[in-house]
Amino acid sequence: MSLIYLQGYPEHLLAQVRTLIDQQRLGEVLQQRYPDAHQVLSDKALYDYTLAFKNRFMRSAPPISKVIWDNKIKVMKHALGLHTAISRVQGGNLKAKAEIRVSTFFRHAPEPFLRMIVVHELAHLKEKEHSKAFYQLCCHMEPDYHQLEFDARLWMTDQALRGNAA
Template identity: 50%
Template sequence: MSSLRYLNGYPAHLIVQVEKMIAEDRLGNYLHSRYPDRHDCGSDRALYEKAAALRQKYLRNAPTLDRVLYDSKQDVLKNALGLHTRSSKNHGGRLRSSREIRIASVFRDCAPQFLDMILVHELAHLREMEHNKAFYQLCEHMLPGYGQLEFDLRLYLIWKDLQG
């Protein structure tokens, strides 16, 4: 099933369960029962404040963020839910470093747990650049239940695709 591209790499028994939920038209009900609320970070400023609070709580020694914003050009189809970028520019003989996080605008209206998961994921890249064991341990430390939230977010994306 091409709509399950977000589940590449997951065990076959999970994919069969998801296909069954889709066939029985239960995926939307499952997601709504687990995540009935919507977050209130509709603006880039509110998103930045939320990310800054998470960084302050868990990553005090990590570099500060210059920008956190919703990006309408971010393409979730290319598996980019969010993007953490660093850039360095030369200003009068000094090197100026900039760090920003861009979140796909499709997440302006999602469950607060999903937004937290994406922010935690991108913030973890301040410490661990690769998706290795230490990276996922840091994500789990910052947001207990991170693995389940990531899976459910993938289900949410599948459901959004099916809705058109």
């Protein structure tokens, strides 16, 4: 069985995941740990949700012009979300816009997974690369960032086993 969402994790963790899958308990374990899906269903709600994190942790970061659910993001091909910085010349001025897009695959995910994705994309406003400083910023905004990222990948694995395309 291929654990495509868990590539790069240590073998001892992957063995535990394989055991849960073999016992058909992965979904049950995740459901117990994360029983509720979030209620952030519209683009406006997602923008407000993201802006609340930005205002709490990153007031000095550039403003965000757009935050939307994006059904074109394929989790395996791209990412869980995308951030873009768009610069345009308007008249004699350079206008910069920051956009965040989150895969619609996570529209019905547990709230902690959405929070992890939003934190990740917000961190890119200050740190473009996945560097030590980037992950320190993620952990500042969400202390359980690394556990949530791993568990989100477990959830994606479970969804794939259930036939829900990522």
